[in-house]
Amino acid sequence: MRKEFLPFSIPTIEEEEIQEVVDSLKSGWITTGPKVKRFEDDFKAYVDSPFAVPLSSATAGLHLALLAMGIGAGDEVITTPMTFAATVNVMLHVGATPVFADIEPGTLNIDVRAIRKKITERTKAIVPVHFAGLPCDMDAIFALAKEFNLQILEDAAHAIGTEYKGKRIGSFDTVSVFSFHPIKNITTGEGGMVCTRDEKLAEEVSLLKFHGMSREAWKRYSAQGTPNYDIVLPGFKYNMMDIQAALGIHQLRKLDSFIEQRTKIAEFYNAAFAEVEEILTPSAAPYAYRHAWHLYTPLVRIEKLTIDRDAFMAELKKENIGTGLHFKAVHHHPYYRENLPVSPGELPHADYASERIFSLPLFPKMVMEDAKDVVEAVKNVLARTRK
Ligand SMILES: *Cc1c(COP(=O)(O)O)cnc(C)c1O
Numbered sequence: 597m598r599k600e601f602l603p604f605s606i607p608t609i610e611e612e613e614i615q616e617v618v619d620s621l622k623s624g625w626i627t628t629g630p631k632v633k634r635f636e637d638d639f640k641a642y643v644d645s646p647f648a649v650p651l652s653s654a655t656a657g658l659h660l661a662l663l664a665m666g667i668g669a670g671d672e673v674i675t676t677p678m679t680f681a682a683t684v685n686v687m688l689h690v691g692a693t694p695v696f697a698d699i700e701p702g703t704l705n706i707d708v709r710a711i712r713k714k715i716t717e718r719t720k721a722i723v724p725v726h727f728a729g730l731p732c733d734m735d736a737i738f739a740l741a742k743e744f745n746l747q748i749l750e751d752a753a754h755a756i757g758t759e760y761k762g763k764r765i766g767s768f769d770t771v772s773v774f775s776f777h778p779i780k781n782i783t784t785g786e787g788g789m790v791c792t793r794d795e796k797l798a799e800e801v802s803l804l805k806f807h808g809m810s811r812e813a814w815k816r817y818s819a820q821g822t823p824n825y826d827i828v829l830p831g832f833k834y835n836m837m838d839i840q841a842a843l844g845i846h847q848l849r850k851l852d853s854f855i856e857q858r859t860k861i862a863e864f865y866n867a868a869f870a871e872v873e874e875i876l877t878p879s880a881a882p883y884a885y886r887h888a889w890h891l892y893t894p895l896v897r898i899e900k901l902t903i904d905r906d907a908f909m910a911e912l913k914k915e916n917i918g919t920g921l922h923f924k925a926v927h928h929h930p931y932y933r934e935n936l937p938v939s940p941g942e943l944p945h946a947d948y949a950s951e952r953i954f955s956l957p958l959f960p961k962m963v964m965e966d967a968k969d970v971v972e973a974v975k976n977v978l979a980r981t982r983k
Pocket of ligand 1: 652653654655656679680682683725751753754774775776777786787788
């Protein structure tokens with residue numbers, strides 16, 4: 597058995613990131629300033645998006661995106677139940693009604709045929725989540741959006757570096773939102789980015805992110821700025837700080853090498869579990885893409901074991917292997933069970949995955965020996981819990 601605990605995720609923070617933060621601290625400019633602007637420009641170039649707005653989190657980005665898209669009371673928004681609750685919480689914040697469409701059982705991405713079934717006269721937008729870094733079928737989603745005149749908001753929290761048919765997520769004619777939380781593919785501590793090709797929408801998000809103060813308001817304390825300002829609407833406080841962007845600037849340069857390492861580990865897991873009957877590995881999609889491998893999320897077939905998924909994860913911990921849960925389906929959480937109930941059997945694939953899914957360690961600093969320890973631990977647990 598492995599001697600030291602292997603956590604499910606550790607960010608890779610190196611000397612460049614640390615020195616850049618120190619530089620910000622010593623410069624006296626800590627919050628939104630030149631480094632946020634640099635990170636915004638670098639990110640736009642990386643994903644190939646003409647406009648990007650850096651924010652304090654992806655949750656903030658999803659919230660402001662919905663507001664800027666004009667979504668509110670009386671509107672329905674269709675999304676996947678296999679996501680982090682933030683995707684859905686923000687719909688409630690703007691007064692809209694979330695509607696769940698079931699997932700594909702293999703990729704765990706939203707099933708476009710299921711979206712079609714949930715469209716009503718009140719439907720205003722589709723919010724696909726590129727689960728674990730595997731892109732949703734954007735062509736099919738665009739076709740549906742066009743047919744029913746719907747907007748598309750991509751929850752791209754897992755998809756920094758993901759490509760669909762040769763194009764980066766972030767470059768499509770939608771609104772897309774990325775996360776830089778420490779477990780995501782790159783981190784700024786906390787942070788998010790809204791990307792769009794719509795200049796007006798980007799301006800609206802910019803305005804909303806900082807009290808409703810006109811653009812470039814942060815310059816009012818610099819030599820070029822003036823201290824006066826105008827509030828043109830009641831905004832929020834969702835801006836990114838320079839000390840966050842300091843991390844992001846260096847993280848972004850390493851993203852492709854991070855994804856390369858993540859891919860090696862994920863492919864090793866796929867091969868190692870291919871013949872293990874109790875483990876269902878994530879499926880590939882039938883179109884060209886680059887997987888960003890934010891997460892490695894197999895399903896454990898608990899019907900073949902004497903324990904449930906939570907106990908299975910506890911057994912892995914005894915083997916010194918950390919795991920994560922991404923995700924318990926949103927409609928299984930108490931708030932949603934009570935306030936947004938779905939009928940039994942309405943989301944069968946999400947229900948199946950929700951009870952069986954778990955996340956294995958996957959981060960760029962992992963070496964192949966770590967991955968081998970993980971596989972061995974899974975096999976050990978299966979050997980003692982098989983029916
Ligand atoms: C992490 C995550 C978010 C929220 O990101 P934050 O930056 O923590 O606000 C939203 N959606 C999904 C699918 C996520 O995994």
